[in-house]
Amino acid sequence: MPLDTSTYILAHLRLDGRRWNELRRLQAQMSTQAAADGSSYFEMGNTKIICTVAGPQEQKSGGGGRSQQDKAKIEVEVNFAGFSGMDRKKRARSDKRTSEMQHTIASAFESTLLTHLFPHSTITLNLHILSQDGSLLAACLNAATLALVDAGIPMTDYISATTVATTASYADKEEEADPLLDLNGLEEQELPFLTIASSGGEDRVCSLVLETKVHMARLEPMISVGLDGCSQIRGILDGVIRAHGRKVLEGKVG
Amino acid sequence: MAPYTNIPLSPAELSYLQTSLSATPPIRPDGRSPTQFRPLVAEADILPSANGSARVCFSDGTEAVVGIKAEVERTGRADVFREGESEGEDVNATGEGKGRNEWLEVAIDVPGLRDDDALPVFLGAMLSEALGADGALRDRLWINARFHWRLYVDILLLSPPLSYPLPLLSLTTHLALLNTRLPALLSQGDEDPLFNDDWDASTHLYPRPSKPSPATQKPPITLLVTTTGPNILFDPSRDELAVAESVLAVSAAPTASGSLSVVAIRSVDPPSRLTAAGVPREINSASGATATASAGEVLAAREKDEGRGVWRAPRGGVGRKVVAEVVKMVVAKGGVGEEVLAGLEGVET
Numbered sequence: 001m002p003l004d005t006s007t008y009i010l011a012h013l014r015l016d017g018r019r020w021n022e023l024r025r026l027q028a029q030m031s032t033q034a035a036a037d038g039s040s041y042f043e044m045g046n047t048k049i050i051c052t053v054a055g056p057q058e059q060k061s062g063g064g065g066r067s068q069q070d071k072a073k074i075e076v077e078v079n080f081a082g083f084s085g086m087d088r089k090k091r092a093r094s095d096k097r098t099s100e101m102q103h104t105i106a107s108a109f110e111s112t113l114l115t116h117l118f119p120h121s122t123i124t125l126n127l128h129i130l131s132q133d134g135s136l137l138a139a140c141l142n143a144a145t146l147a148l149v150d151a152g153i154p155m156t157d158y159i160s161a162t163t164v165a166t167t168a169s170y171a172d173k174e175e176e177a178d179p180l181l182d183l184n185g186l187e188e189q190e191l192p193f194l195t196i197a198s199s200g201g202e203d204r205v206c207s208l209v210l211e212t213k214v215h216m217a218r219l220e221p222m223i224s225v226g227l228d229g230c231s232q233i234r235g236i237l238d239g240v241i242r243a244h245g246r247k248v249l250e251g252k253v254g
Numbered sequence: 255m256a257p258y259t260n261i262p263l264s265p266a267e268l269s270y271l272q273t274s275l276s277a278t279p280p281i282r283p284d285g286r287s288p289t290q291f292r293p294l295v296a297e298a299d300i301l302p303s304a305n306g307s308a309r310v311c312f313s314d315g316t317e318a319v320v321g322i323k324a325e326v327e328r329t330g331r332a333d334v335f336r337e338g339e340s341e342g343e344d345v346n347a348t349g350e351g352k353g354r355n356e357w358l359e360v361a362i363d364v365p366g367l368r369d370d371d372a373l374p375v376f377l378g379a380m381l382s383e384a385l386g387a388d389g390a391l392r393d394r395l396w397i398n399a400r401f402h403w404r405l406y407v408d409i410l411l412l413s414p415p416l417s418y419p420l421p422l423l424s425l426t427t428h429l430a431l432l433n434t435r436l437p438a439l440l441s442q443g444d445e446d447p448l449f450n451d452d453w454d455a456s457t458h459l460y461p462r463p464s465k466p467s468p469a470t471q472k473p474p475i476t477l478l479v480t481t482t483g484p485n486i487l488f489d490p491s492r493d494e495l496a497v498a499e500s501v502l503a504v505s506a507a508p509t510a511s512g513s514l515s516v517v518a519i520r521s522v523d524p525p526s527r528l529t530a531a532g533v534p535r536e537i538n539s540a541s542g543a544t545a546t547a548s549a550g551e552v553l554a555a556r557e558k559d560e561g562r563g564v565w566r567a568p569r570g571g572v573g574r575k576v577v578a579e580v581v582k583m584v585v586a587k588g589g590v591g592e593e594v595l596a597g598l599e600g601v602e603t
Contacts, residue, residue, distance in 0.1 A: 126412075130300075131302060131303045
């Protein structure tokens with residue numbers, strides 16, 4: 001069912017009442033599971049994700065003898081719960097979109113984790129998607145950052161990610177097109193959008209995924225709004241991590 | 255070479271555990287009483303996209319999330335005809351006796367295991383068996399002669415299965431089912447179902463106790479019980495399972511009268527069967543015995559020892575008396591079952 005986004009031009013309010021540059025409510029927790037080396041729970045609006053990290057641990061034998069031995073291998077497993085979407089649907093493990101997501105996440109973290117400190121080992125990220133409502137990849141990246149920090153794996157910087165869309169999909173109404181930050185599920189179906197992940201302050205992009213057609217002239221404002229959103233999220237993640245650290249210091253958390 | 259059992263304990267450690275667990279009263283490694291459960295964290299109604307959901311975290315770090323989704327489905331034509339035959343005598347609008355077990359689908363996802371591995375299949379069978387045992391749940395899925403609800407119970411184990419995860423999954427499923435709500439039906443009779451879109455008007459799958467009728471139906475719970483020597487232990491930890499002589503999974507559900515009744519019992523193959531036996535002192539060459547003992551002599555010495563001196567994997571089954579005692583402890587008034595149910599009822603949504 002196509003969605004009527006034309007009302008946006010009237011009041012400049014989106015379907016859920018946000019302005020163009022507003023994020024949804026972000027909530028995060030760290031160390032949610034005692035059995036894992038690191039774990040986190042991340043909520044971006046109605047997108048809810050639990051991430052657990054196992055490792056760095058000894059490489060499973062037989063997996064790949066040819067893999068690089070001088071640094072840790074990052075393995076990502078994304079698991080869509082059957083109840084996460086609108087309709088109950090089980091995704092096969094070999095789903096193409098899922099494996100692409102896994103690859104994107106793994107290669108994003110290869111650039112920030114200091115994997116050369118752990119030769120001959122694996123870091124396994126398990127992402128359980130409990131509820132999906134847009135910005136899935138971005139939420140996965142944010143959740144993984146928190147869990148990796150909880151696991152104490154050294155990294156140069158956080159990875160924070162968000163999505164950006166543009167309101168009009170055609171070349172007309174050029175001057176009216178607004179970039180929209182942090183999409184929900186409905187907007188994602190309707191508008192061309194990209195997922196951007198950045199680390200190291202504002203200007204380092206470590207992952208950029210664009211699967212829809214978008215007018216070339218819109219790309220630059222979209223990226224700059226995305227980077228701005230990433231730095232907002234980075235601030236929130238930083239707050240969560242600092243609050244957790246304070247709790248650990250006070251002995252409230254094991 | 256000792257067989258690989260996933261139990262990182264030596265025969266000496268197993269023997270020590272076994273001795274302290276068979277003492278009267280038993281001394282459990284974490285200092286609990288025989289019927290005491292480990293502390294757990296539980297939340298219900300955590301997901302907006304599911305009809306019912308719950309998350310339970312045991313103190314050993316194992317964690318499970320259950321989401322329940324309900325979909326309206328057209329009842330097969332063959333089923334309608336079968337219903338039609340008896341239409342003359344029962345024209346009641348309730349689903350009594352009309353539910354089918356296949357309307358309930360239980361799927362278990364354990365990380366690192368395939369869906370058709372033995373553990374998830376066995377756990378799924380045990381849980382759905384308990385859920386299907388009292389006809390009350392499947393009858394509640396009946397809408398009218400042409401439509402019914404299909405209930406998908408998706409169980410997600412988020413952590414590696416450290417101890418046998420059955421009680422964790424069962425308690426989480428119980429909590430999720432207790433909080434499952436279905437939209438209120440507006441249409442009548444056999445017309446196409448139309449539902450109230452106000453979620454506040456939805457009805458609980460398991461009706462909440464109200465003032466006139468405090469007794470209520472609740473989903474079953476499955477408890478894991480082990481025996482060691484003369485003692486019966488509830489909620490065994492991983493170490494306790496490693497020396498258990500027998501492991502029973504007891505499913506109990508409250509009846510209409512408010513008392514508990516057992517709906518299913520299964521015995522689980524105890525992991526202790528796979529442990530390697532210790533070597534008695536008389537034939538242990540390390541302690542000065544002659545190193546020339548043949549395989550036959552070793553076997554004979556172990557048989558003579560009968561597991562008293564050194565650890566030996568338990569043998570034999572579980573006696574009827576023990577099973578009766580276990581059932582009594584679960585269903586008795588003020589027993590373990592009631593305690594667990596009361597505890598789960600208090601979980602805030």
